[in-house]
Amino acid sequence: MPEEINRQWLLASRPSGFPQEGNFELNEASLPNAEHGEVMIKLEYLSIDPYMRGRMNEGKSYTPGVQIGEVMTGEGVGVVVESRSSALSAGDHVVTRTGWQEYSTAHESAVRKVDASVAPVSTALGVLGMPGLTAYHGTFDVIDPRPGDTFVVSAASGAVGGVVGQLAKKSGCRVIGTAGSDEKIAYIVNELGFDAGINYKTENVAERLAALCPNGIDGYFDNVGGETTDAVLENLATGARIAICGQIANYNDVEQAMGPRNLRTLLVAQAKMQGFLVFQFVQKHPAALERLSAWVADGSLKYKEHIVEGFEEMPRAFIGMMHGANFGKLLVKV
Ligand SMILES: NC(=O)c1ccc[n+]([C@@H]2O[C@H](COP(=O)([O-])OP(=O)(O)OC[C@H]3O[C@@H](n4cnc5c(N)ncnc54)[C@H](OP(=O)(O)O)[C@@H]3O)[C@@H](O)[C@H]2O)c1
Known part of the structure; x- marks a missing residue:
């Protein structure tokens, strides 16, 4: 069944200057297994962010870079398709660090549940993320x-x-x-x-x-x-x-x-x-999200999303952002 394949984008080589499509490699892996306390997530939106360029480099930054052959790093929002957590159920929407892939697992402590009634779930990667x-x-x-x-x-x-x-x-x-x-x-x-x-x-x-x-x-x-x-x-x-x-x-x-x-x-x-x-402001995130959510809900905080369709477009979308091709928060719809 095609659903049993997890497509992933790996870092194939380190760019010198602007990233190129050849720096990425599409891989097909089997589905990950959710362990005790974890959920399996089917991704709906993946975030493309400028910091990812730094993660493609070797050397010291505030977080270690991606190794050659590893799944590119990133955040995504998706739906829980299997839960081995007492805090989350199948059907819940969550946001977490997923990497550039169609399915991922995460521990319940590492995900944030997204309330789809407040705003579209994609906003958990943008204005409400x-x-x-x-x-x-x-x-x-x-x-x-x-x-x-x-x-x-x-x-x-x-x-x-x-x-x-x-x-x-x-x-x-x-x-x-x-x-x-x-x-x-x-x-x-x-x-x-x-x-x-x-x-x-x-x-x-x-x-x-x-x-x-x-x-x-x-x-x-x-x-x-x-x-x-x-x-x-x-x-x-x-x-x-x-x-x-x-x-x-x-x-x-x-x-x-x-x-x-x-x-x-x-x-x-x-x-x-x-x-x-x-x-560095993680302790203040909940209060900040509450205020941002209220402003989005009352229409006084506007946002724009630039949604690219298709998981296979991840590298092209990322490279485009480095040239200013995005207009608003860049997301890929998986
Ligand atoms: N400190 C943190 O914790 C933190 C967290 C998130 C993001 N950031 C940083 O915040 C900045 C904005 O991130 P974002 O997610 O909001 O991205 P974004 O603004 O949605 O997208 C990146 C934009 O940067 C502009 N750009 C690209 N190359 C440029 C250049 N050579 N000179 C001037 N502008 C250029 C482009 O817009 P134009 O068409 O206007 O050039 C492009 O659309 C990035 O530098 C990112 O690394 C920092």
């Missing part, structure tokens, strides 16, 4: 936006950035986003309520920021690094707070980029710059 929590903690726990602040977020139409800008608006800030197409800029301004947007591919970001932020930037949520961040640093207000969330502009560099070299701007602005990982 890791990216939404990243936006929440980076905005409130790192930047701490205040009414009247000028707030800038990069990769503003993406899974994290789109939520960040709306949270900053809720905090009474004037919000400016940067993104890589006019369509994305129109979306953040017209649909998400940002005050302005800058297309970093066609506009001079430093000049536009200087014009849009005459009193400087108080809060910056950095998803990209690179030249966009250089331009922000040249336009800081006194007492600026900067959250370093991601540096996707450098994830495919063959040689590690040096810099930034304009840190004098932080000194002059008496600014604070802090890197963070979503997991």
